[in-house]
Amino acid sequence: MNILIVEDEKLSARKLQGMLQKIIPHASILQVTDSVADTLDYLNSCPPIDLGFFDIQLSDGLSFEIFDQRDVDFPVIFTTAFNEYAIKAFKVNSIDYLLKPVNETELTTAVDKFKKGYARTPAALDSEVVAKALSMLTNNYKNRFVVKVGEHIRLIPVEEIALFFSSEKYTFMRTVGDRDYGIDFTLEQVMDTVNPNQFFRVSRKHIIALSAIKDIIAYSGSRLKVKLNVSTEEDVLVSRDKVADFKA
Structure with missing residues (x-):
């Protein structure tokens, strides 16, 4: 060929x-x-x-x-x-x-x-x-998420989001200012609504903003460890089956 x-x-x-x-x-x-x-x-x-x-x-x-x-x-x-x-x-x-x-x-x-x-x-x-x-x-990708803070409603532009993650059956997003907000989306629904050129689902638990990546390190089991410009309670790892697409 x-x-x-x-x-x-x-x-x-x-x-x-x-x-x-x-x-x-x-x-x-x-x-x-x-x-x-x-x-x-x-x-x-x-x-x-x-x-x-x-x-x-x-x-x-x-x-x-x-x-x-x-x-x-x-x-x-x-x-x-x-x-x-x-x-x-x-x-x-x-x-x-x-x-x-x-x-x-x-x-x-x-x-x-x-x-x-x-x-x-x-x-x-x-x-x-x-x-x-x-x-x-x-396909009109979301350019902001609506969150509730007490009695107030806030609009968070996607440019301010560094990470989406799941914890105890709930979904959260973390902004570049290191603040967390709960959202009424599953991670699957998040990936259906955000621009895949801006966000990547690295694992079952994490979706990261590509603009928030600070460093990428080789990790055990043919995985990658991603360091973000925000704090994380646990390592953000690129699953083995997603490494090829992540590098593409």
């Missing part, structure tokens, strides 16, 4: 290459291009490509410009940190649309979709991919 990666962030390109080599070890990464111009130039004289991974926002424009300027006869999986391009992505030869940071589970699902019938066939706007795109466009 010949793969082309179009990505202008070197770290993202390296991480994507590493995950692809693990998921499809027999695949050949033909080239990593980092701009619209570089990609167009490469496509003029490249070997046959089976699958492309295209970041949408490149240094000299949007990768959709590549499709505007030439025919792309291989299927593409788009990667981006932004939702607003979802519908347009499915109007070209696209298999899937992955939000950054791309995790190994979602990448594996997208590659499996390609293996099961998208290879060398025109992409179709089926109900599943359209639903996914619409979901991305309409």
